[in-house]
Amino acid sequence: MQQTGGSTYIISLPKQWAEKVGIETGTRVSIQAQPDGKLLIDPILEGRTIKKKRIDVTGYEARALERDIIAAYLYGYDRMEFISKRILAEQKQVIRKVCYKLIGPEIIEESSNCVVIQDLLNPNELHIKKGIHRMFLIAGSMQKDAIRALKNVDHDLALDVSQRDDEVDRLCLLISKQFRSVLCGGRMPDSSETSIEEYHDFRMAASPIERIADHSQRIANVASKMQEPVREDVMEVIENLSNTYMELVQQAVDALYNADTSLANQAIDSIDGMRLRVKELHASILKLESHETMISLGMIVDSLSRIGDLGSNIAEIAINSAVKDK
Template sequence: MEIRKVQITGGSSYIVSLPKQWIRSTNIQKNDPVGLIVQPDGSLLITPKISGEVVYRTRVFEVSATTDRPYLLRLLIGAYVAGFTAIRLESKGRMPPFVLQLVREFTQMAIGQEVVGETDSSITVKDLLNPAEMPFENTVKRMHVLARGMQQDAMTALRTHDADLARDVIVRDTEVDRLHWLVARQDNLIGIDAALSRRMEIPVNQAAYYFLVSRIIERIADHATRVAHNALALIDREVEAATLDLMDEASALALEIFAWSMEAFHSGDIRKANTTLQRVTDLEEKVREINTQVIRFEAATAIPLGQISDSIRRIGEYSGDICESVINYTVGQET
């Protein structure tokens, strides 16, 4: 950190000199304008970028016929989440066909990504989404609706032996993932471009808060998917109605806790968050009752039922994590 003293000129203007190294690195000339942005913590951001243009960043990956497909997909997702404006894949020879197919799959998975250039040896994917058009709050609300519906349908599939419904729940997990990647991307973009925080009207620390809750919801959706997988494992097996009733009650309570935690999140109500946390204990008692019932069955039935019971408990506990995040963030904002 460089320390500069504030001086007064003309009797009323306060001035401070700027570091010469920074001036040279940004190529600022005499009489060039700079932008001044007051941060939420009271600090002052000085930037040479005053046009509001998006920071353009490109990530290049070299590919070949021997490139590992899952690894390449992880690289594409990583570059997307990191906030790169464009991703370019280059090959020394003709682009392998599997890479072209993988890029198509990626653009369907990631929101706002489109192929904008393609040759025999390269392909360029560019982000065409304006981050300000996808507010964090709307995205997180959509994730909550999707995750809640997935768990409800997974439990219905378990009771009705509906394999198609269970598979549909599994497919819907991808939609929750892509929304979470979008939140992660926007959080990173705000960290890279402070002006974006102003355009989206959201402080940097609040963007990180949305990302944290988004991550928790994504994990809740993963457990709903796990319930659906286990419902498929039990598709040809009968489970007594009393056990299913207990599981339905526990799942309903877990989803109530989830809904209450999201209400506390959107309203910033720390009392509601604290009250909701206390209900997690009630859910744990119901889950213990289920586990007592489950151990009476043979292994092929008991194991999937036990995993479903565990996922119901985890949904409630993750909802409790949302409540803890609400309390921690909201208390931190109070003055």
């Protein structure tokens, strides 16, 4: 490092690295300060190379095609081309369905033997903390409305809850894609506010939140098949159990955002203390006259219990994340 003038330092960049990333004389670079004091040097290259993937879908089954599209999306391909002598209608339907499940990709070309998907999203548009918060809000509303649908035998509301799960999945996949890009040397969308360690911790929290949404969808699916209201005293206990778990998961998420180990430990201890209430509720369900109702409510209570366990997982991530700060 050399000093020039009274307040400016000059450093030289390693030639091998500069050549590898395409930096030449006159190339602009950005320098971003990180939360831990490090400086991130990022080349600003004009005309970024578009990553392309071509897939021959001849003989592809629907599920295999769906998995390959999602894998290519997570890997960061900007443009995906699907070719065959004749692309089947079922295969086109799968491509459209997967595009709906992902944030960014859109079909820009389509013919009898070729379909082209282009990712139109700027990855810097979604900060991971905002994405996780959005996932949590949707998952929480799903759980609340799923229990309401059960209580009021509201099949339309139950269907609405099930459909909301798609949005949580879309956000989770986008966050996974962004994190993979960061690991491969891509620019972090919110690097001035979030360190790579924090990014990792929030990415870890996305999975249990996505699973909470899955269990809320499961409760809604059960509610959509119920024809008679649940007995009032049993429904009251289920409702109270759900509300308590919602509050404890909220505590776990707050602990993650605020690096609060005390709050995270409180959430874990409280969730562990709920096991007796769950056991008692299962016992009361077994006393119901209808065998079908027993099975349905048993599934719902099991999902609520698992939501609590997932809240514990988030709280543990919060503790692991907060330790390094302390």
